[in-house]
Amino acid sequence: MANSTKNTNKQHPVPDVFAESVVEKTQLVWVNSTIVENESDFRHILKELYKLIRRVSFFEQIDQCVRFLADVPNEKAIVAVSNAFGQDMIPQIHSMIQVDTIYLLGDIQAPSEQWIKEWPKIKGQYSSVTSVFEAIQRVNKQYNQNSIPISFMPIMQSGSTHNIDELDPSFMYTQLFKNTLVQMEHSRQSVDDFVAFCRDKFRHNASALCVIDEFERGYRSDQALYWYTRFPFIYGPLNRCLRLL
Structure with missing residues (x-):
C-alpha cells in the first residue's frame, strides 16, 4: 500500500496593510446642523474630520436621518445628535446594528444621567463641535497605538525541552527581510x-490624495x-505593516 502524503502547509491570506482603520471606515452622521453653524472654527474641524472619516452627513430632521441609517445597514456610523433631538431619536436608532457610537451635543435640554x-x-455628552472631534481623534489614536505584541519566538508549551538559545526560523527570516528592504535601491x-x-x-x-500629490512633487529620501508622520498616507499603513512582523 502506497504511503499517502498529507499536505500540512496552511495558506494564510495576506492582510491588506492599507485597509481602513476602525474610524476610517466609519461614517459620521450629524443631526441638527444649526448647532454647528455657530462654530467659528467649524470649517477647520470639518477638514480635520475628513482626514479621519471618509464621509460626514448632516441632517436637520430626525426622520431623514433615521431613513438614511436604515439604508446603510453594512456601514458603521458614529452619530452626533443635539440634546433637543436626542430623546426622540435615540430610541429609534439605538438597536440598529450599524449605529456604533452616539455622542450628545449641546448645553441645554440635556437628558438626565x-x-x-x-x-x-x-x-458622552459634549458642549461643542471641537470636543466631539477630539473624542473621535482619541478613538483613532487608540486604534493606531493598540499594537499587537510582537514576538519572534514561539510560545513554549508546558514541559517543552525546546532550547531557548536556538534561533526561531521566523526571527531569522524577519531579519533577512529587514536587511533586504534597507539595502534595496529605488529608482x-x-x-x-x-x-x-x-x-x-x-x-x-x-x-489623502492631496498629500499623495505633495509626496509625488517633493519626496526626498532624507x-x-x-x-512617515503624514497620516493616513504613510503612518497608518506602515504601522499596520510593522505589527505583522
Whole structure:
C-alpha cells in the first residue's frame, strides 16, 4: 500500500496593510446642523474630520436621518445628535446594528444621567463641535497605538525541552527581510509606481490624495521621518505593516 502524503502547509491570506482603520471606515452622521453653524472654527474641524472619516452627513430632521441609517445597514456610523433631538431619536436608532457610537451635543435640554445610562451606545455628552472631534481623534489614536505584541519566538508549551538559545526560523527570516528592504535601491519609477498604487487605494479620500500629490512633487529620501508622520498616507499603513512582523 502506497504511503499517502498529507499536505500540512496552511495558506494564510495576506492582510491588506492599507485597509481602513476602525474610524476610517466609519461614517459620521450629524443631526441638527444649526448647532454647528455657530462654530467659528467649524470649517477647520470639518477638514480635520475628513482626514479621519471618509464621509460626514448632516441632517436637520430626525426622520431623514433615521431613513438614511436604515439604508446603510453594512456601514458603521458614529452619530452626533443635539440634546433637543436626542430623546426622540435615540430610541429609534439605538438597536440598529450599524449605529456604533452616539455622542450628545449641546448645553441645554440635556437628558438626565439616569436616562443616558439606559442607552449604552451613548459614549458622552459634549458642549461643542471641537470636543466631539477630539473624542473621535482619541478613538483613532487608540486604534493606531493598540499594537499587537510582537514576538519572534514561539510560545513554549508546558514541559517543552525546546532550547531557548536556538534561533526561531521566523526571527531569522524577519531579519533577512529587514536587511533586504534597507539595502534595496529605488529608482524614480519605484516612486511613480508607489504613487499610482496609493492613488488607487485612497481614491475616495480627497485629503489623502492631496498629500499623495505633495509626496509625488517633493519626496526626498532624507525626509523619510516627515512622510512617515503624514497620516493616513504613510503612518497608518506602515504601522499596520510593522505589527505583522
